[in-house]
Amino acid sequence: MLRIYYKKDQRLAKENELEMLRGIPLQDLVWVDLQNPTVEEKITIETYFDIKYSSEEKSSEIESSSRFNEVEDELIINTNFISFKPNGFEYSTASIVLEKGILFTYRDDDLKTFMESVKKIRSNASIFTNGYQVLLTILETAIDQDADVIESLAKEIAELNQKLTLSRNRSDEEILLKISSFQNSNMLLRENIIDKQRLISALMKSSLFPEEYMSVLRIMIKDISSLIEHNKFAFERLEYLQDTFMGLVNIEQNRIIKIFTVATVAFMPPTLIASIYGMNFKFMPELQWEYGYIIAVLLMILSSAFTLIYFKKKSWL
Structure with missing residues (x-):
């Protein structure tokens, strides 16, 4: 799927047809978004704009040079976004190229971050005049979603803690599996947040990113630091919950052993x-x-x- 956003009559217009691309002046282009595109769409965009999206193997690497790179007048970025699934969430990698104020994105999944970003852009389309602003909006939306997921996870942990301490007819195996699931989700969140922190730090150091947007990046860094602290607190709470769970299991086992011991002695x-x-x-x-x-x-x-x-x-x- 192809989405082309460009300036037209003091607003942001959208096209979905590849044939319409050549009729749009380069100076009016803002954002070219490819979602699970056809081979023709991908090759045409790369050839027409003389860019190269990162391969799937390269975009999934963790080296800093693979996650962020500057080539002449291009910023090449590979970063993770939360992808929501029926049984939870995972993160999906998106390949991003920023060249001469035009944003090019390539992704396989229908990411909620991009959907919410498009809603924000449409609600105030007149202020979006270049790809830098769109990229900042996408990153802000991603950080907000990370925060929402952390809050949701904290609520579920609190509910599990209440169930553990108040319910006598609990399933120990179910609780242990839930704790393990929460720990895995928390680790995925931390990886995703750290990835955003590395990206924004790199953008702040980049000579190709306009100075006028540095204040927005600094605010994002502060927000990410706050998320990391909340994520750390969630880890500590899960460790406490696991210790409490194991303590209750040990008490219950000791009580059973005590009953058998008394019966044996009696x-x-x-x-x-x-x-x-x-x-x-x-x-x-x-x-x-x-x-x-x-x-x-x-x-x-x-x-x-x-x-x-x-x-x-x-x-x-």
């Missing part, structure tokens, strides 16, 4: 009595007792009762 005296009178020796004086069986049973009951009373008195039960 039945030891009756077992001893039954063992003695179950021996098959020929000469045992008690064998001839008329009430020997009743006495033996009473002894077993009384010995168990005495043991349980003693444990109760010692507060072991």
